[in-house]
Amino acid sequence: MTELCLNVYASQTLELLQSRRSGSAKRMTGPGPSPDQIRTLISCATRVPDHGKLTPWRFIIFADDARAKFGDTLVKALRSTEPEADAERIAQERNRLMRAPVVIAAISHVRSDLPIPEWEQTLSAGASCQTLCIAAHAMGFVANWITEWYSYSPVVREALSLKPQERIAGFIYIGNPAEQLVDRPRPAFESVAAYYPST
Numbered sequence: 001m002t003e004l005c006l007n008v009y010a011s012q013t014l015e016l017l018q019s020r021r022s023g024s025a026k027r028m029t030g031p032g033p034s035p036d037q038i039r040t041l042i043s044c045a046t047r048v049p050d051h052g053k054l055t056p057w058r059f060i061i062f063a064d065d066a067r068a069k070f071g072d073t074l075v076k077a078l079r080s081t082e083p084e085a086d087a088e089r090i091a092q093e094r095n096r097l098m099r100a101p102v103v104i105a106a107i108s109h110v111r112s113d114l115p116i117p118e119w120e121q122t123l124s125a126g127a128s129c130q131t132l133c134i135a136a137h138a139m140g141f142v143a144n145w146i147t148e149w150y151s152y153s154p155v156v157r158e159a160l161s162l163k164p165q166e167r168i169a170g171f172i173y174i175g176n177p178a179e180q181l182v183d184r185p186r187p188a189f190e191s192v193a194a195y196y197p198s199t
């Protein structure tokens, strides 16, 4: 690869990173990533720093009918905590994953029997989620990394066969924006960064 090529890629990469923003799952439409694109997204998500090379994360992909099927689990989870939930609320949960054409659940898998701190394994899972979002952005999709209430539901945990050492890092909704995205202000350099030592 020539130096010119590398410079072009580098500047495009920086532009990509500086333009990433979420698109609300509530305002998504199709098409979503194809099976080949999903493979690429996951391949990107696996290239994160990983102290101890433990692969402390995995992904569960919801596409097509699987999104509606998972709606049954969400309704069951809802009923376990809100037995009086009305029809509107039930429909909301049944259709939750239908908001986007593809949803990927990122599962962090932390091992406590090793010298690698659990916190660092969790951070690696977070990095894989963020890389997934950036890769989706690079493909021209929008992504929304959300946990909402069901990431913490025991019913959902059981339905996804999570092991005790696993936690849901988030559900990443991926699709196209149904309406023009509005970005939010980003923190200024001075508000988040300072050279050491401070003066």
Ligand SMILES: Cc1cc2nc3c(=O)[nH]c(=O)nc-3n(C[C@H](O)[C@H](O)[C@H](O)COP(=O)(O)O)c2cc1C
Residues within 6 Å of the ligand: 020, 021, 022, 023, 144, 145, 146, 147, 148, 149, 169, 170, 184
């Ligand atoms: C672990 C994690 C969980 C999140 N869960 C939610 C959520 O449940 N609901 C929500 O509105 N935003 C959630 N967010 C925030 C959104 O992903 C997003 O960052 C936020 O809407 C700001 O948009 P931006 O990514 O363009 O800055 C979560 C972020 C992280 C890192």
